[in-house]
Amino acid sequence: MAKKKTWNDLTTAQRAGLLALISLQASLAASAWADLAAQPASKVQGSKGKWAAIIAINFIGPILYFTRGRRP
Numbered sequence: 001m002a003k004k005k006t007w008n009d010l011t012t013a014q015r016a017g018l019l020a021l022i023s024l025q026a027s028l029a030a031s032a033w034a035d036l037a038a039q040p041a042s043k044v045q046g047s048k049g050k051w052a053a054i055i056a057i058n059f060i061g062p063i064l065y066f067t068r069g070r071r072p
Contacts, residue, residue, distance in 0.1 A: 029055055032062035036069075043071050 010018070032055045041048055051069045055061045 025058055028059065028062035032065045036065065039070065045069050045071055 007015070033052065036044065036048060036051055036055065039048075044051060045068060051065050054069070055065050057064075
């Protein structure tokens, strides 16, 4: 079995890349949840509760909300 890498096993570039991805995911999710909270229910495709849960899915959730969850 392969040994799992720990934070200390990662190179500086790998650590920086991982932190960048984490920051991007957190920013996407926070902006999607803030937008969802500010939108009236009539401007959201489906229920707001469903979209709040979908946004929690890494990367794809917030992207789906911004592309398919909002009504024009």
